[in-house]
Amino acid sequence: MEKILEKKRVDDWVAALTGYEVHAPALEEGIWGYQPINGPIRLDHTNTKQPPKEFAFPQREVFFSFEQIKGEAPRLKQVMPSGPRHAVFGVRPCDGRGVPRMDKVFNDHAQDAYYNARRKNVAYVGLACNKPPSANCFCLSVGGSPVSTDGLDVQLTDLGDRYFVKAITEAGKDLMTAAGKLFADPSAADQKQLKQVHAAAVAHPQRAVNNPDQAPAKLKASFKSPLWDELAQACIGCGICTFLCPTCHCFDINDEVQGKAPLNGQRVRTWDNCQFPDFTMHSSGHNPREGTGARLRQRVCHKFQYFYENFGMHQCIGCGRCITECPVGIDIIHVVNKVVENAG
Ligand code: SF4
Numbered sequence: 531m532e533k534i535l536e537k538k539r540v541d542d543w544v545a546a547l548t549g550y551e552v553h554a555p556a557l558e559e560g561i562w563g564y565q566p567i568n569g570p571i572r573l574d575h576t577n578t579k580q581p582p583k584e585f586a587f588p589q590r591e592v593f594f595s596f597e598q599i600k601g602e603a604p605r606l607k608q609v610m611p612s613g614p615r616h617a618v619f620g621v622r623p624c625d626g627r628g629v630p631r632m633d634k635v636f637n638d639h640a641q642d643a644y645y646n647a648r649r650k651n652v653a654y655v656g657l658a659c660n661k662p663p664s665a666n667c668f669c670l671s672v673g674g675s676p677v678s679t680d681g682l683d684v685q686l687t688d689l690g691d692r693y694f695v696k697a698i699t700e701a702g703k704d705l706m707t708a709a710g711k712l713f714a715d716p717s718a719a720d721q722k723q724l725k726q727v728h729a730a731a732v733a734h735p736q737r738a739v740n741n742p743d744q745a746p747a748k749l750k751a752s753f754k755s756p757l758w759d760e761l762a763q764a765c766i767g768c769g770i771c772t773f774l775c776p777t778c779h780c781f782d783i784n785d786e787v788q789g790k791a792p793l794n795g796q797r798v799r800t801w802d803n804c805q806f807p808d809f810t811m812h813s814s815g816h817n818p819r820e821g822t823g824a825r826l827r828q829r830v831c832h833k834f835q836y837f838y839e840n841f842g843m844h845q846c847i848g849c850g851r852c853i854t855e856c857p858v859g860i861d862i863i864h865v866v867n868k869v870v871e872n873a874g
């Protein structure tokens with residue numbers, strides 16, 4: 531389904547989505563982030579600081595509550611995600627490509643019921659990048675594109691005073707059908723302009739990972755390279771790079787005890803982070819990834835080697851957030867290029 535929507539009618543579209551909680555980028559204290567719609571929608575954002583992964587994989591989620599009364603069997607009460615369907619507007623194409631990668635992670639060896647319950651309740655309305663929103667974008671070199679529709683339910687393309695709106699999935703068609711009268715059929719001139727805008731977007735210069743196809747083998751051959759320690763020397767282990775990454779998904783599971791007589795509480799999943807020194811700490815005190823070099827290697831090889839070996843695609847989708855936000859300037863493009871080049 532392909533349609534045209536005048537920009538001044540986008541708020542009417544959002545208003546028609548009565549069965550959804552609609553989220554869109556909002557600017558707060560200079561930072562773009564997804565927020566529930568509260569006023570006119572804005573789609574003039576760069577990219578959000580936080581990716582949209584939280585809609586299916588929140589920072590903290592309760593699996594079940596428990597109660598243990600002495601002499602009785604433990605009582606468990608599962609807490610499944612519930613609530614309205616979410617429509618997330620303004621998702622950039624790179625972040626859209628993060629969605630199927632997360633789907634793979636949470637549905638490979640086992641199906642994660644919590645992730646899947648949230649995931650089926652989210653529809654992503656993407657916005658093609660007419661030009662890269664960040665100087666650190668590199669989607670093209672990792673198999674993506676500023677006009678990719680992968681992982682999205684609807685794609686919007688900015689044509690000036692109107693959007694070219696394309697449904698990618700059935701969920702996307704539902705979003706458009708909910709406000710069918712607002713949309714017009716695209717003319718031949720609209721189709722022509724769409725092609726021109728997309729071609730210009732793809733032709734726009736970006737940064738690049740060199741030889742991404744060679745990266746898995748070269749990184750594998752470089753496991754013991756002294757470069758890892760050298761490149762990670764400045765790392766302070768803050769974890770920003772992974773918390774802000776649209777495809778990082780490590781988590782921890784803990785029991786939060788609230789009362790002891792009777793014993794009761796909740797089992798909770800929270801994000802964890804491979805850049806934290808204690809992430810791999812054994813109870814013996816031994817830490818197989820003791821230094822920052824080993825931890826940087828893990829992050830980079832997971833993105834460009836291990837995920838590729840498992841699923842035939844890079845896990846990094848080239849959003850550039852980890853580069854832009856690293857407080858000490860560690861740059862994943864530079865790291866991959868340097869290690870791969872050094873491997874010969
Ligand atoms: S953001 Fe930079 S300093 Fe922080 S953990 Fe990542 S690489 Fe290290």
Ligand code: SF4
Pocket residue numbers: 771774775776777778833845846847848849850851852853862
């Ligand atoms: S590794 Fe960095 S550039 Fe790649 S997807 Fe994650 S945050 Fe974006």
